[in-house]
Amino acid sequence: MPQRLSIAESREVRMAWLFAAPALLAIALVAAFPVLWTFWESLHRHDLRLPWLGRPFIGLSNYREALADTRAWSAIAHTLFFTATTVSAELVLGLALALGLNRPLRVQGALRAAALLPWAIPTVVAALIWRFMFESPDGSSWFADPLAAWVPIILADVWKMMPFVALLLLAGLQNIDNSMYEAAALDGAGPVRQFAFITLPLLRPAIAAAVVFRSLDAFRVFDVIYVMTGGGPGTATEPISLYAFTALFRELRFGFGSALAMMVFFVSFLLALAWIRLLATQESVT
Amino acid sequence: MSRAQFGLCKRAGCVALVLAGGIASGCGGASDGRPVLTFSGSAVGREAEILERQFDRFEIAHPPWRVELRSTPDSADERRQLYVQWLNARAERPDVLQLDVIWTAEFAAAGWIRTLDDFAPTVVDFFQGSIEADRWRGSLYALPWFVDVGMLYWRTDLMPEAPATFQALMQRADDVMQEQGLPFGFVWQGARYEGVVTVFLEHLGGFGGQILDETGQVAVDSEEAVRALTYMRDAIWIHNVVPPAALTWQEEQSRFAFQNGQAVFMRNWPYAHALMQDSRDSRVANTFDVSLMPAVTGGSPTAALGGSHLAINAHSAHADAAFELIAFLTAADQMLERAQVAGQFPSRRSLYDTPELTEALGLSARAARQIIERARPRPVTPIYSELSDILQIRLHRALSQQQEPREALVEAASAMRSALTRAGLDGGTRR
Numbered sequence: 001m002p003q004r005l006s007i008a009e010s011r012e013v014r015m016a017w018l019f020a021a022p023a024l025l026a027i028a029l030v031a032a033f034p035v036l037w038t039f040w041e042s043l044h045r046h047d048l049r050l051p052w053l054g055r056p057f058i059g060l061s062n063y064r065e066a067l068a069d070t071r072a073w074s075a076i077a078h079t080l081f082f083t084a085t086t087v088s089a090e091l092v093l094g095l096a097l098a099l100g101l102n103r104p105l106r107v108q109g110a111l112r113a114a115a116l117l118p119w120a121i122p123t124v125v126a127a128l129i130w131r132f133m134f135e136s137p138d139g140s141s142w143f144a145d146p147l148a149a150w151v152p153i154i155l156a157d158v159w160k161m162m163p164f165v166a167l168l169l170l171a172g173l174q175n176i177d178n179s180m181y182e183a184a185a186l187d188g189a190g191p192v193r194q195f196a197f198i199t200l201p202l203l204r205p206a207i208a209a210a211v212v213f214r215s216l217d218a219f220r221v222f223d224v225i226y227v228m229t230g231g232g233p234g235t236a237t238e239p240i241s242l243y244a245f246t247a248l249f250r251e252l253r254f255g256f257g258s259a260l261a262m263m264v265f266f267v268s269f270l271l272a273l274a275w276i277r278l279l280a281t282q283e284s285v286t
Numbered sequence: 287m288s289r290a291q292f293g294l295c296k297r298a299g300c301v302a303l304v305l306a307g308g309i310a311s312g313c314g315g316a317s318d319g320r321p322v323l324t325f326s327g328s329a330v331g332r333e334a335e336i337l338e339r340q341f342d343r344f345e346i347a348h349p350p351w352r353v354e355l356r357s358t359p360d361s362a363d364e365r366r367q368l369y370v371q372w373l374n375a376r377a378e379r380p381d382v383l384q385l386d387v388i389w390t391a392e393f394a395a396a397g398w399i400r401t402l403d404d405f406a407p408t409v410v411d412f413f414q415g416s417i418e419a420d421r422w423r424g425s426l427y428a429l430p431w432f433v434d435v436g437m438l439y440w441r442t443d444l445m446p447e448a449p450a451t452f453q454a455l456m457q458r459a460d461d462v463m464q465e466q467g468l469p470f471g472f473v474w475q476g477a478r479y480e481g482v483v484t485v486f487l488e489h490l491g492g493f494g495g496q497i498l499d500e501t502g503q504v505a506v507d508s509e510e511a512v513r514a515l516t517y518m519r520d521a522i523w524i525h526n527v528v529p530p531a532a533l534t535w536q537e538e539q540s541r542f543a544f545q546n547g548q549a550v551f552m553r554n555w556p557y558a559h560a561l562m563q564d565s566r567d568s569r570v571a572n573t574f575d576v577s578l579m580p581a582v583t584g585g586s587p588t589a590a591l592g593g594s595h596l597a598i599n600a601h602s603a604h605a606d607a608a609f610e611l612i613a614f615l616t617a618a619d620q621m622l623e624r625a626q627v628a629g630q631f632p633s634r635r636s637l638y639d640t641p642e643l644t645e646a647l648g649l650s651a652r653a654a655r656q657i658i659e660r661a662r663p664r665p666v667t668p669i670y671s672e673l674s675d676i677l678q679i680r681l682h683r684a685l686s687q688q689q690e691p692r693e694a695l696v697e698a699a700s701a702m703r704s705a706l707t708r709a710g711l712d713g714g715t716r717r
Contacts, residue, residue, distance in 0.1 A: 049668045050710070230479070234683030
């Protein structure tokens with residue numbers, strides 16, 4: 001490689017930057033600016049209701065308050081619990097559905113469309129439907145119990161998002177060369193061994209993609225829970241996004257609410273990095 | 287859009303004109319040359335109908351103004367969020383805002399609404415508790431439009447008179463459930479929202495407690511408060527008088543249960559009275575009455591004071607006309623009409639001496655006035671929503687048996703105290 005770029009090449013580089021500039025600008029405006037703004041806000045005591053306190057810079061005080069706040073910690077715990085249960089259930093059921101849909105059937109198209117229906121329903125509507133289904137006329141209530149209240153929430157989310165996982169896995173299944181199964185069958189491997197030694201390993205990238213998408217999504221859960229329980233009873237089902245929303249838009253504590261929002265951002269960012277790492281090592285193995 | 291503009295549209299550049307016209311009328315520039323006042327508030331069902339009627343009369347009496355209704359979400363929480371967005375952005379419109387009683391101090395302290403002191407309205411006729419909620423740091427910021435009070439609804443076909451004590455209420459509810467096979471004894475609003483605070487406030491007063499004491503100090507961890515909350519919890523889980531589902535109910539769910547004849551007692555606001563008298567929807571149309579909530583010895587029957595107030599946007603360009611509109615809407619005639627059509631209680635005391643009001647409300651105006659005079663305001667503070675949030679969570683935890691009432695209230699009191707300190711309000715909050 002030459003030490004210095006020729007004039008033509010450096011012109012090309014400049015042109016490349018020029019062409020990329022609008023996209024970079026868009027990313028900066030759409031992604032970076034709000035995040036940085038929120039971060040800046042989180043370093044201030046900013047309370048819309050109390051303008052006489054001004055908007056003093058208070059460093060990391062909001063973060064210290066959040067870290068000492070048991071409500072914030074239990075909100076994070078609820079969020080992780082929700083993420084773990086829904087994503088694993090969606091994965092298992094989605095895989096089963098994908099395997100079912102992967103057979104050559106005459107009604108294949110219709111079946112696939114039908115399976116996707118829950119996913120196409122807006123989350124708020126789906127959550128309302130499930131809430132009504134779990135309201136009983138005799139006056140007892142799933143939503144009055146801190147543990148039982150999770151059941152309708154998790155069911156609603158799994159019902160709604162499982163088809164999405166199935167679709168991702170179905171695409172992965174269709175990438176697997178059929179000749180592998182034929183060879184395995186010739187060698188005397190039954191369906192269980194075929195699944196364990198061909199399907200699962202080759203499906204790993206698709207599974208990983210599904211887990212990344214879903215866990216990031218689930219970690220930011222808001223709408224299902226907002227509609228079904230509002231975080232209750234008490235705060236027994238409150239996820240961290242809902243707590244941040246409450247601090248921001250009900251209590252109008254913009255500084256503290258921004259700190260909570262930054263924590264959501266930070267954890268999902270870490271999750272994303274971890275998953276990307278995992279994916280990368282997997283690809284180098286395969 | 288006027289004819290002249292439309293004619294121009296045939297030529298090039300019409301798009302720009304149409305856009306400009308759209309923007310102008312969008313921000314209230316008069317399409318017919320008349321200046322526009324924007325009013326924002328609840329316009330559910332009959333409320334919209336009566337507002338339009340009253341605006342028409344205002345326009346006739348106050349040319350050249352035209353009043354435009356900007357409707358807002360039905361849910362109070364969402365309406366408040368929308369207002370905050372508008373007012374924090376210093377929007378000039380809406381000019382007149384319908385505020386919930388608990389928002390006035392918050393909006394006044396934030397500088398979002400304008401003081402009414404320079405208009406010097408006469409306020410002696412308004413109920414004391416209502417007008418007190420409209421003052422912040424000695425200045426008047428809003429006028430009471432209508433009053434809401436928590437009332438005990440009871441079935442006249444199941445008992446000769448309303449129970450006077452909480453013990454009697456529980457006993458009666460239990461007896462009637464056994465004898466008549468009614469599924470619910472007592473229904474109220476137990477969802478985790480403002481409603482549960484008002485229901486608690488009424489139990490609290492009945493047991494002799496307060497949220498803030500006379501000196502403005504937090505008092506929700508008193509013995510009386512523990513007893514009140516324990517009573518509420520045990521009514522659900524030990525006596526089976528209140529259904530657990532009430533922990534997810536707001537006003538309408540309790541009204542449905544009561545008007546379907548499923549409940550012996552209900553705690554609700556006056557709006558339910560007018561709706562349940564309609565025998566097309568209601569099975570209890572002529573077999574219910576309202577009274578004060580009960581109390582124990584040492585406590586006094588208490589109603590939570592709610593209601594709507596009218597205030598002027600601090601950045602309104604038409605403050606004088608906006609005040610004219612508020613004065614018009616809060617005049618006796620308009621209040622009486624509102625009582626007739628929407629069943630809402632007027633906030634002027636003098637109206638309760640008139641036979642017209644009894645007729646308009648379909649219930650004794652004197653009884654209504656007695657309840658209103660017992661009504662207790664919630665704390666008047668700019669951080670009310672935060673205090674309420676703190677309380678809602680702990681009340682809901684105790685009611686759903688996640689925490690003992692005492693533990694929940696001690697925790698709530700300490701969180702409320704530190705919220706007041708953080709806001710620099712620990713000395714200056716009135717009840």
